[in-house]
Amino acid sequence: MDTKQSTNYVKTARTTLRILDALKHKRGSTVTELAETFDLSKSSIHNYLTTLEHDGYVVKEGNAYRIGLKLLDLGGHAQHGQPLYDVARNEVASLAEESGELANLLVEENGKGFYLYRAHGNNAVQTDSYVGQEVYLHNTALGNAILAHLPPERVDRIIETHGMPETTENTITDRETLFEAFETIRENGYALDDEARVKGLRCVAVPIVNNHDEVEGAISVSGPSSRLQGERFREELPTMLLEVANVIELNITYN
Numbered sequence: 001m002d003t004k005q006s007t008n009y010v011k012t013a014r015t016t017l018r019i020l021d022a023l024k025h026k027r028g029s030t031v032t033e034l035a036e037t038f039d040l041s042k043s044s045i046h047n048y049l050t051t052l053e054h055d056g057y058v059v060k061e062g063n064a065y066r067i068g069l070k071l072l073d074l075g076g077h078a079q080h081g082q083p084l085y086d087v088a089r090n091e092v093a094s095l096a097e098e099s100g101e102l103a104n105l106l107v108e109e110n111g112k113g114f115y116l117y118r119a120h121g122n123n124a125v126q127t128d129s130y131v132g133q134e135v136y137l138h139n140t141a142l143g144n145a146i147l148a149h150l151p152p153e154r155v156d157r158i159i160e161t162h163g164m165p166e167t168t169e170n171t172i173t174d175r176e177t178l179f180e181a182f183e184t185i186r187e188n189g190y191a192l193d194d195e196a197r198v199k200g201l202r203c204v205a206v207p208i209v210n211n212h213d214e215v216e217g218a219i220s221v222s223g224p225s226s227r228l229q230g231e232r233f234r235e236e237l238p239t240m241l242l243e244v245a246n247v248i249e250l251n252i253t254y255n
Helices: 001-028 031-038 042-054 071-082 082-097 141-147 152-162 175-188 230-254
Strands: 058-061 064-068 103-108 114-121 189-194 199-208 215-223
Touching: 001 031, 001 042, 001 064, 031 042, 042 058, 042 064, 042 114, 071 082, 082 103, 082 215, 082 230, 103 141, 103 189, 103 199, 114 141, 141 175, 141 189, 141 215, 152 175, 189 215, 199 230, 215 230
Parallel strands: none
Antiparallel strands: 058 064, 103 114, 103 215, 189 199, 199 215
């Protein structure tokens, strides 16, 4: 295969994916706006969008384009293709019901976290997160619970690749401080997020570790800092999560 053609093909595929990503972040965009974003001609952007629209991956509404539901099919396939999803979702749903808060299941892929499943208890608050959302690992209890059980060299590669951006004043942005936090997480068995990603939101998370001591993901309970405090934040919810994680880990082993 010609090297130039191969390079052009890869660039075209990447531009297509970047356009979809831009539509996701902007919740829709016009041809003119995308042309300015990618420094491409309007005709080139129109060709990309027309192709994506024809195949159902974007939808045109007036002059703007948005993500199409065809991508939901791909996302659903990816979700159900994760073994941890089937093993853990019922337990996470029960966790939400028992705690009354928002319960989450997160897995790591390519150094980022992805919400695989979420369940709302009676008192659960609405947040900016959703199933399939990609998040950093360093600024969430879920992500820290996973990172604390990965080899240090792997964590270093993740930090080097994705950085440690500050999302609130409580975000850990220093490697040494983060690794010190990992020691506490491994000692206690759970991780705490005190408004590190979202102001006013606290989270308690526990890793899911298989029979080979490999971390499969993490589960958590999130809620407003006004409710997640004191004994509930540092004892009641951690104990609840550890019990649920134990059940999930047994299910993984004997599934």
